[in-house]
Amino acid sequence: MSQIKTMKELADLAGVTTGTVSRALSDSPLISPKTRERLQALAREHGFKPNLLARNLRTQRTGAIGVLIPLGHEKGQHISDPFFITMLGYLADELTERGYDLLLSRVIPEDENWLDQYVGSGKIDGLIIIGQSNQSETLDEVAARYRPMVVWGGHAPGQAHCTVGSDNILGGEMAAQHLIDRGCQRIAFFGDPQALEIAQRLEGCKRALARAGLADKLTVLPAHLVAEAAHPDIAGFLGSVSERPQGIFAASDVIAMSALRALAEYGLAVPGDVKVIGYDGLAIGEQTVPRLTSISQDLRLGATTMVDLLLRRIAGEEAGSVVLDPRLIVRMSS
Amino acid sequence: MSQIKTMKELADLAGVTTGTVSRALSDSPLISPKTRERLQALAREHGFKPNLLARNLRTQRTGAIGVLIPLGHEKGQHISDPFFITMLGYLADELTERGYDLLLSRVIPEDENWLDQYVGSGKIDGLIIIGQSNQSETLDEVAARYRPMVVWGGHAPGQAHCTVGSDNILGGEMAAQHLIDRGCQRIAFFGDPQALEIAQRLEGCKRALARAGLADKLTVLPAHLVAEAAHPDIAGFLGSVSERPQGIFAASDVIAMSALRALAEYGLAVPGDVKVIGYDGLAIGEQTVPRLTSISQDLRLGATTMVDLLLRRIAGEEAGSVVLDPRLIVRMSS
DNA sequence: ACAAAAAATGCAATCGATTGTAAATAACGC
DNA sequence: GCGTTATTTACAATCGATTGCATTTTTTGT
Numbered sequence: 001m002s003q004i005k006t007m008k009e010l011a012d013l014a015g016v017t018t019g020t021v022s023r024a025l026s027d028s029p030l031i032s033p034k035t036r037e038r039l040q041a042l043a044r045e046h047g048f049k050p051n052l053l054a055r056n057l058r059t060q061r062t063g064a065i066g067v068l069i070p071l072g073h074e075k076g077q078h079i080s081d082p083f084f085i086t087m088l089g090y091l092a093d094e095l096t097e098r099g100y101d102l103l104l105s106r107v108i109p110e111d112e113n114w115l116d117q118y119v120g121s122g123k124i125d126g127l128i129i130i131g132q133s134n135q136s137e138t139l140d141e142v143a144a145r146y147r148p149m150v151v152w153g154g155h156a157p158g159q160a161h162c163t164v165g166s167d168n169i170l171g172g173e174m175a176a177q178h179l180i181d182r183g184c185q186r187i188a189f190f191g192d193p194q195a196l197e198i199a200q201r202l203e204g205c206k207r208a209l210a211r212a213g214l215a216d217k218l219t220v221l222p223a224h225l226v227a228e229a230a231h232p233d234i235a236g237f238l239g240s241v242s243e244r245p246q247g248i249f250a251a252s253d254v255i256a257m258s259a260l261r262a263l264a265e266y267g268l269a270v271p272g273d274v275k276v277i278g279y280d281g282l283a284i285g286e287q288t289v290p291r292l293t294s295i296s297q298d299l300r301l302g303a304t305t306m307v308d309l310l311l312r313r314i315a316g317e318e319a320g321s322v323v324l325d326p327r328l329i330v331r332m333s334s
Numbered sequence: 335m336s337q338i339k340t341m342k343e344l345a346d347l348a349g350v351t352t353g354t355v356s357r358a359l360s361d362s363p364l365i366s367p368k369t370r371e372r373l374q375a376l377a378r379e380h381g382f383k384p385n386l387l388a389r390n391l392r393t394q395r396t397g398a399i400g401v402l403i404p405l406g407h408e409k410g411q412h413i414s415d416p417f418f419i420t421m422l423g424y425l426a427d428e429l430t431e432r433g434y435d436l437l438l439s440r441v442i443p444e445d446e447n448w449l450d451q452y453v454g455s456g457k458i459d460g461l462i463i464i465g466q467s468n469q470s471e472t473l474d475e476v477a478a479r480y481r482p483m484v485v486w487g488g489h490a491p492g493q494a495h496c497t498v499g500s501d502n503i504l505g506g507e508m509a510a511q512h513l514i515d516r517g518c519q520r521i522a523f524f525g526d527p528q529a530l531e532i533a534q535r536l537e538g539c540k541r542a543l544a545r546a547g548l549a550d551k552l553t554v555l556p557a558h559l560v561a562e563a564a565h566p567d568i569a570g571f572l573g574s575v576s577e578r579p580q581g582i583f584a585a586s587d588v589i590a591m592s593a594l595r596a597l598a599e600y601g602l603a604v605p606g607d608v609k610v611i612g613y614d615g616l617a618i619g620e621q622t623v624p625r626l627t628s629i630s631q632d633l634r635l636g637a638t639t640m641v642d643l644l645l646r647r648i649a650g651e652e653a654g655s656v657v658l659d660p661r662l663i664v665r666m667s668s
Numbered sequence: 669a670c671a672a673a674a675a676a677t678g679c680a681a682t683c684g685a686t687t688g689t690a691a692a693t694a695a696c697g698c
Numbered sequence: 699g700c701g702t703t704a705t706t707t708a709c710a711a712t713c714g715a716t717t718g719c720a721t722t723t724t725t726t727g728t
Contacts, residue, residue, distance in 0.1 A: 003479070005454070047447075047450060049450060049451070049453075049454055049455055051391075051455070051456035052455045052456050052457045053387055053390050053391045053396065053456040053457060054391055054456065056387050057385075057387045057388055057391050062387065064437070064457075081423075082416075082419075082618075084419075084423075085416075085418075085419030085420075085422065085423065086419075088419065088422070088438075089415075089418075089419065092438055092439075092440050093440065096439055096440055101437050101438070101439060101457070102437070102438045102439070103398070103435050103436070103437055103438075104422075104426055104435070104436045104437075104438055105426075105430055105435060105436070106426050106427065106430055116381065116383065117383070120339070120383055121383055121385070121386045122385035122386050122387040122388070123386045123387065123435075145337075227617070227620070227621060228620075257621040258621065260621075260623060261620075261621055261623060261625070264623045264624075283561070284416070284618060284621075286561070286562070286595075287561060287591040287592065287594075287595060287618075287622070288621070288622070288623070289594060289595060289598045289622065289623040290598075291595070
């Protein structure tokens with residue numbers, strides 16, 4: 001049984017033309033049931049799979065979605081960051097379910113047009129970008145001429161690119177309120193507000209504190225996003241601070257995990273001495289000791305929404321940004 | 335400045351043919367430096383990017399490597415599993431550095447030829463498969479006719495497909511020996527030996543115990559690989575066992591994390607009451623409380639090696655399986 | 669200044685499919 | 699049995715680039 005590689009070979013074998021084969025395999029009504037059966041059986045028998053490149057070239061759609069992770073402002077951040085990979089997993093699930101492949105690239109936005117390498121390369125039908133990093137202007141610029149693009153991240157007024165993300169202000173407010181409800185007065189915020197999303201979480205935090213009359217009890221530590229880098233930040237903070245915070249609001253679960261570890265090293269009990277709340281609601285929060293209270297972003301819904309919007313945009317429809325509801329997940333650390 | 339989409343348009347604009355443009359853009363020596371400069375400048379000015387699909391169709395190489403995660407025997411396992419995503423991150427790093435894209439698909443091997451969908455689709459130059467799951471025969475069968483394929487997993491005699499993985503028997507031996515060195519006598523092994531890799535780790539574990547005359551002190555709990563499923567397994571075990579083990583050898587770090595959590599819930603101190611060692615050496619082991627001792631597989635090297643072998647196979651060279659050395663990482667849990 | 673060699677460019681086939689249209693075959697009524 | 703519709707199938711253009719070969723242009727030697 002020779003390996004049939006091209007449609008031409010199959011066509012010759014069956015004594016028809018490639019056109020007939022093509023239609024037969026795609027269940028076209030223009031082909032008689034008899035020959036359709038025959039050709040499909042023949043194709044199966046010889047293990048023939050049409051070349052997708054050629055098909056895509058002809059049909060002008062690739063069936064693949066590009067997923068980019070720009071590693072801009074935070075050096076050392078890996079694709080293997082728990083947040084990225086969680087999101088990536090959901091996106092992969094969602095896209096493969098809808099028949100799309102996922103073309104993954106990690107980019108370090110060095111030269112101006114790092115995005116143009118993907119846009120209009122013909123390899124992808126659309127682009128999902130996880131995190132704005134510090135590239136908001138570039139994204140806005142590209143969004144003006146390339147429609148099928150959706151970005152995970154914060155939504156700000158006047159922003160040109162389509163985003164999906166949670167309501168970070170509300171989420172920040174909920175986190176801080178939860179700590180207040182648990183009796184915390186002195187609260188520390190761990191996270192670098194350079195990033196839009198984190199700035200919004202801090203903003204919400206401040207609002208809750210102000211409402212409770214605790215505005216002056218807040219300390220902000222601009223900790224790194226990467227676990228390895230965050231730990232020394234936090235350990236240094238805990239070692240040097242005069243009045244220990246009663247509650248810690250970490251701007252991400254990864255930072256929160258570093259905080260848990262640092263607290264354990266200082267012999268501080270969680271939630272006894274210090275209460276900790278994270279942000280993201282990642283699955284690893286279930287595996288920490290103690291299990292981590294967090295503001296969940298429902299990344300699965302986020303991924304679904306991004307894919308939805310993207311496909312709508314690919315289809316030519318208009319589709320604007322979506323802001324998702326954050327949700328408080330109370331576990332054992334608060 | 336109209337958007338130039340095809341080489342033809344550029345060629346017309348410049349008053350040459352597409353052939354000339356093609357050569358000019360690919361720095362062919364057949365083109366005069368003058369026109370090369372001119373055409374390249376023109377291309378840059380109009381933001382022209384050649385359609386990669388067409389190029390790939392012609393050159394018969396795609397510049398993309400498929401990465402498959404077969405989710406066979408373990409239902410509910412996600413791409414977001416820490417092991418997968420760690421490996422995926424390294425692979426992405428390695429492949430993008432070598433100029434390849436990464437086409438990710440999660441597959442549930444249902445029908446016989448789940449692999450054929452990718453093999454010879456023309457979309458990828460090669461295939462990396464993370465984990466054999468329970469599909470060893472299928473992999474062997476495909477390996478016989480499709481060369482550019484490398485699998486992460488265990489290597490067994492007579493195996494037809496090319497694998498990269500650590501020496502699981504040795505690793506298992508090291509883990510058990512470490513527990514013995516730490517004074518453990520009653521040892522529990524958490525992991526389901528249905529999977530080849532895990533069976534090998536158990537085998538090594540048994541050897542070490544036999545050498546120490548502790549062969550009868552081993553308990554095997556076939557815990558699930560997925561964290562959520564592993565936890566009840568382990569909690570049930572700890573609750574029901576008559577003589578508590580002094581050492582736990584978890585067949586993966588994910589299982590080990592579930593064990594740490596279950597132990598904490600039972601009020602057992604680690605490493606005071608029970609010592610725990612994992613397998614994989616994942617980064618999250620740094621973030622557990624206490625930090626997790628583990629057998630490291632050096633997944634970065636594994637990814638590099640897989641990519642190496644794969645590219646050699648794509649180039650038509652022969653390249654056999656590679657077995658990597660496991661390494662003991664002593665942290666705080668043992 | 670002219671023939672021969674060298675360099676640069678144009679021409680056209682090719683990769684492997686899809687699809688509109690033309691041609692061939694089958695079915696049908698009277 | 700013959701003309702007329704319906705069905706099927708074949709033909710050929712097309713997607714956008716690459717590349718061997720033919721052709722034109724330039725350079726070189728004498």
